Amino acid sequence: MNKYLPLVSVAVVLFSSVAMAGSPKAPYVGAGYGINSSVDDNDLSSTCGVGGVACREVCDTDRAVNVYAGYPVSPNLAVEAGFTDMDYTARIEQDGGAVRGDQQSQALTLSAVGRKALTQNVGLFGKVGAAFWESEAFTSASNADDSGVTPVVGVGAEYNFSEHFGMRAGVDHFVSMGEQSKIIESGVVGTADTGVTTATVGLHYNF
Numbered sequence: 001m002n003k004y005l006p007l008v009s010v011a012v013v014l015f016s017s018v019a020m021a022g023s024p025k026a027p028y029v030g031a032g033y034g035i036n037s038s039v040d041d042n043d044l045s046s047t048c049g050v051g052g053v054a055c056r057e058v059c060d061t062d063r064a065v066n067v068y069a070g071y072p073v074s075p076n077l078a079v080e081a082g083f084t085d086m087d088y089t090a091r092i093e094q095d096g097g098a099v100r101g102d103q104q105s106q107a108l109t110l111s112a113v114g115r116k117a118l119t120q121n122v123g124l125f126g127k128v129g130a131a132f133w134e135s136e137a138f139t140s141a142s143n144a145d146d147s148g149v150t151p152v153v154g155v156g157a158e159y160n161f162s163e164h165f166g167m168r169a170g171v172d173h174f175v176s177m178g179e180q181s182k183i184i185e186s187g188v189v190g191t192a193d194t195g196v197t198t199a200t201v202g203l204h205y206n207f
Helices: 002-016
Strands: 028-037 055-057 061-074 077-094 100-117 122-139 143-160 165-174 196-206
Touching: 028 077, 028 165, 061 196, 077 122, 077 196, 100 143, 122 165
Parallel strands: none
Antiparallel strands: 028 061, 028 196, 055 077, 061 077, 077 100, 100 122, 122 143, 143 165, 165 196
16 A cells, blocks of 8 residues: 555645635546556466466556546535546466456546646646445356445646646556455455556546
8 A cells, every 4th residue: 555655645735735715617527548557466366276376467457448527616626526447457367278367347436636727727636535346357267246435546637728628647546446365266256356556648628
C-alpha cells in the first residue's frame, strides 16, 4: 500500500486548496481509453493445481476503458460517477499449457473530485471515493466470480480546448478487487485479491 501513498498525498493536497465560494461550473461527461496493471505473478497461483507446477503471467497490462459524469458543487469541487472496464487484470498459463486462466474486472465508482486551475485552460484534479467492483476468474479447472466495495483514489490533468470540449489524462488506483490471495489457491479457483491501477486519456464535454 505504501507505493500508492504519493497518489493519496497529491489528492489530499488538491482537496486542501478547494474553495467553496463562487457558483458551480456546468456538469460534464467524458470517456477515456488506456491500460491497466495486471495481477502480479506472486498473486496468480502457487501450483496451478496440477503437478505442483507454478503458473506464469502471460501479459503485464491490458486495455482499460472508462466513462464518467460529474456535477460541480463549486468551481473547485465536483461529485463524479463513473464506470471502468479493466478487461483482463490477469492472464495465466502453466508451462506446457496444461492450465490456462484469466481474471476480468470492472467497477462502478462514486468520487469527490477536487480541482485546481493552473491557467485558464489547464488544471489538475485529485479524487477520492469508493468503487463497487466485480471480478470473474475463468480457468481450465473451473470458474469463480466475486464482488465488493473498495476505496479508489486518482490524480490527473485536464486541458480545455474550448468552453465545451476538453481532454483529460488520469491515473486511478483501485485498492482491492478480489477475495482470495491467489487465483488458484490449494486447488480452489477464486479471484485474486489485489490492487489494480489504470491510466487513461480521453475527452470530456462541459454542458
